[in-house]
Amino acid sequence: MRLCPTGTGAGRKKSAVKEKAENGNPGGRRLEVLDIPEVEGVDMPKPHEFLSAEQRDGSTLQAEEIYKETWEWLKKIGCAAKVSPQLLERYAMCSARWIQCEEMTNRMGFLSKHPITQKPIPSPFINIGINYMNQAVRLWNEIFQIVKENCSTDYGEVSPQDDLMERLLRARKG
Template identity: 85%
Template sequence: MPTKSNNIGGRGGARPGAGRKKTAVSEKAKNGNPGGRKLEVLNIPEVEGVEMPKPHDFLSAEQRDGSELQAHEIYTETWNWLNKIGCSSKVSPQLLERYAMCSARWIQCEEMTNKLGFLSKHPTTQKPIPSPFINIGINYMNQAVRLWNEIFQIVKENCSTDYDDAAPQNDLMERLLRAREGK
């Protein structure tokens, strides 16, 4: 029987995101640095003139139904929040784009579920089946949450001060509700 150390068949080993998350620098400093290692506190100065990296055009591409994808707005809101708390240079634009795209696609699937309902017809039997937009939406939502956790972990590890401001992730449900109202 193969052991984990053989890694036969691609099994075993550390999984991305598994394990205990790192403690925030501000929390370590507040608790007297229990590990005893030297803390690397980043004092990020207020930098004037830092511009948001230009998001790719596909984040605001026209959709088949004529609407515009909301990923560009989500990207901009998230980058502005990161810039406000001084962590915009720590999060890659590609990570932000993936998060924005997954969040926008999740909202799009929710809109389609609202428009078309929870049931669909099977293409061959014509019997009712669950709408495919439900599972697609769940997958996009899970990806968006994983990507947000990655972004937030970077913020948590690099911020030396506490922040009480609202994060863009908290506003996704509100964005979904606004989309339902057609605003």
């Protein structure tokens, strides 16, 4: 059996509902349109406890906060029911872990000692952080694609993804 090398999410992204409507709905399918912000929201699913687990250093993981902020934003624009809680949890966890790695890099520096040779090597938190950041961006793109496909108006306000850098800067101040 041969698997597709490009994987899930490959190919052309779907057009936004707004674009389809403006272009006369070229596919001819029924468009499901959500109007922002008049759509009635749903109650936020309770985040799993691991999103706010106590960490080894005694701090609390920030993933639950990110989850709640993102869900509130989705509710505000009328797309909360369209995004699965599991996708939100994965995004929140990756974002929180990225922030955690950045905090560790700030605390411990960019260099570490090799365990055998004792020579300087790049801090492992840098690559771990980059991996979490890339995962968070991919997951955010999935979330935003759902928003884009289901919103009939342009959304120009600040999104939770824009606030991640602000959260990182706040964490550095203590």
